[in-house]
Amino acid sequence: MSRSNGEPVISIEDLEVHFEKKDGFLGKSQTVYAVDGLDLDIYENDVLVLVGESGCGKTTLGKTAIGLQEPTGGSVKYRGQDIWDAKEGNGDVDIPYDEIRRSLQIIHQDPGSALNPNRTVMANLSEPLKKWEPDLDLNDRRERIISLLERVGMTPPQDYASRYAHQLSGGEKQRVVLVRALLMNPDLILADEAVSALDVSLRIEMMDLMLELQDLIDTSYLFISHDLSNARYISEKADGRVGIMYLGELVEVGSPERVLFDTKHPYSKVLRWATPDLKSDPDVSSVPPVRRIDIPDAVNPPSGCRFHTRCPEAREVCAQEPPRLLETDDGDRRVACFRAEPDHEYWDSDPIEDESLEVGGAGDDDQATADD
């Protein structure tokens, strides 16, 4: 696939998404730094998998990338057109907002809630077509829906088209939701935990199906997952990229070969540790390679490198200065860690004391994190 070929479909620059969160009834409002200072491009026929713990901002980033969440800073552009300028009619709008909206689709993590339970599959799928392609008559609409249902393996399609959501299995619901996104001929589909809710034996089938359809309709995918094994499967198979997020920031992004198997960032290494192998490796420690197992609150992200409060490699400088996302391995990866910079003052800095794994909930920064 054409990674980084041509103009990006979506271009994200210095993105900030901050939320105001009211603490209690009369409490003062706090700022949640969901996404902070993030740059990212998504190309034609691209596959990017975002991985991170809940509350890391991956869902917020995904929704912002497809124009469902307004950024509080920076920009999100669709083929060079700022999405929110298009929506609000600011300046010269080259691409109408409606077209952008149609080109950027989403598959939710809970396919059941994304379908109207009182309407048949056919009625559920007709709705968006009526809205976006009013020229199609009833027969054209039905034909297009039936052929796509068949294409995703729901046969006989007429039978499935007349069913209601409760008459479908989890995997079948997910396929209907996928068909609904595909009907729009999108340029980018955000798939938010679309696979991890499925039974283990069905996951590969669903991922294979999504990639097959990519060839058919030329779309890009932005997958969001907390599961490194799924991320590996889809990114390797599609020759795509994996991005690791931590507390609103991208800490490592690149090919699966680099990010998953030649891991540089200590946080990516933690996720790699947390991913069980079929065969247990006696060399792998049973103690988590972090100084605390609970994630800090995005309301009050740590100074410097946000991972420094948990990082086993943290030194004094990490608490003071945020590392930049720098290109390594001939552009095959970007990583935000001083350890990737051989000449950085990090190497002369003193290690942060408290080496051993600390009790969670010891400080204010261990409060419940915002729901992802």
Next chain:
Amino acid sequence: MTVSETQFEHEPEQEIILEVENVSVEFDMERGTSRVLDTVSLDVRRGETIGVVGESGSGKSMFASAMLDAVVDPGILSGDLTYYPNEGEPVDVLNLSDEELRRLRWEEISLVFQGAMSSFNPVIKVEDHFVETLEDHGYDVDEGLERAHQLLADLYLDPNRVLDSYPHELSGGMKQRALIALGLLLEPNVLVMDEPTAALDLLMQRSIISLLEDIKEKYDLTLVFITHDLPLVGELCDRLAVMYSFQFVESGPTAEIIDHAKHPYTRALLNATPNMQMPLETMRPIEGASPDPVNVPPGCSYHPRCELADDLCEAQDPARELIGDDHDVACHHWEESADAIPFDRGESR
């Protein structure tokens, strides 16, 4: 039908703590009788960690409830459940009074369900959950709270802060750990956990798994871990028992199951599980879907999805047979499964 465990010759030196024998659960439904647990047998051995692995709808959660005679109405539980306490006479669990059962459930066998989010009452503090449990069972509250502090600290939680919090003030991972501490409060001998980590992030899941290993040693526990996630429990469990369609299809020592599984379903499931080692092209889904409990295929219930299935499989449900050291399987063609469904784990990288 599954044969009862008594036909297997298990290592005699391993004492049994909980014996499940020919247990079934049925629900009467409009569409017919739904048998959501079909004559299952499993011996849980004192001090072991056993993983019960199955996909959604395989009956694994029903098995967890059945182990404690906690099947919800109108489900009908039949069979035999025997608990062997550290001292004293065996307990016939299905013939206990409500009061005896209530005591057994917290003080001997404790159950931690999936979804810590709904297990705590949202309007009372975590500490009050602990106090209430102690009072209900007539335990000394001060002594019990001391134990609570210790348990929470063992689970890498700050005891004072957690006890003084309302459930919503804790993250999912903290809540789930607090729930495990609550389950261990009355010093049970067996801890049954039904997907205790499924809703959590990978790092938290894996961290809880490693904490459980330490806790098990420290408090001399027997652990029953029920999950859909085979690789996750691989390191924790001594033995695995695999469920498909409301029955056990295979059980054995963990390494034996992972490397030399003999049931075609277990082998296919291992090949279908996305992981970091296997070459991509050897990972493949299992065609078809798990059966509906009202409409289980005759013979071996896996036969419609099995590439080894023949007339025999359609006609006759295979019994579990002991095929190796502590390894049993319910398949007519287990000897051919390794060739038909090969494993290719690839190079470790």
